[in-house]
Amino acid sequence: MTGQTTQTVAADAAGIALAVTALRAGDPVALPTETVYGLAAVAADGAAVARVYAAKGRPAFNPLIVHVADAAMAATLVQISPAARALMARFWPGPLTLVLPLLEGASVAGIVTAGLPTLAVRCPAHAVMQAVIAAVGPLAAPSANASGRISATRADHVAASLGGRIGLILDGGPCAAGIESTIVALDGASVALLRPGAIPAELLGITAAAPTGITAPGQLASHYAPHQPVRLDALTAHAHEFHIGFGRIAGDLSLSASGDLIEAAARLFDTLHAAEASGGTAIAVAPIPDNGIGAAINDRLRRAAAARPHDGERRR
């Protein structure tokens, strides 16, 4: 798949029409959402979804989130318990993904769920993604980055990560939230946090990861990784390090000089991309408070700093 020409176009009516044509033809398209850019394919089209896995270099055991227009569209795919319905009513459209039992006969290609009996569904609060879903139906879309690497919050991040491997990127500007959706699994009445994200767990009333027997197969220790090693809780930096600051620690580039966690989340991946491109041989990051959306920021940073897979394993 390498060697394709990758076109970036504005996410206006003409761009959306191009995206719809490409998706109907089975070609993956990178689209903006309120969290991060997604690499979308029609969820019912197994061959198209296989192209998404191939473009990202994503392991086949790692299932995808399906994006829907609303709760009614979700109800054609998954079993919705009263607890799930309440969460949808309160947080959709928005950055909350629910893992629910897949309905038998739902038009979702088997490759989307990696064979699991559950499906992750999310209703994005983004006009472009909503317009595309309205035209082609449910969209399977992982984050639009090479597997294991830094997520994309701008069209040029997508081009840097997947250029030559996909045909089309819709440029909708920077993503407002800048960090992925919060993922929860519902099993009967019990709710478990599978991934901290843009909606703080406190808001969902989830205090601890309740055991449901459902896990997120993609939550690997090393993820969101720049090329360089990453050191956390760095009050100061060594000479060779690019220092990412927060609050009173200025660094070379700050996530938020005023110590605002929402701003820090929105700038996190852009700042990691800048640090990676800086030419420094290592990256140091100032301490980030763990409350609110800080929990999601620290989750991403811990994985960015984790030991990388050994030589021989591809890091795409």
Ligand code: TXA
């Ligand atoms: O904000 C987001 O959620 C973005 C945008 C594009 O919507 N998407 C995103 O997708 O972050 P991705 O593929 O990068 O992360 C999805 C996570 C993975 O860790 C995957 O293992 C988990 O969701 N997941 C998907 N389906 C699942 C399922 N049925 N059960 C458990 N975990 C699941």
Ligand code: MG
């Ligand atoms: Mg991802």
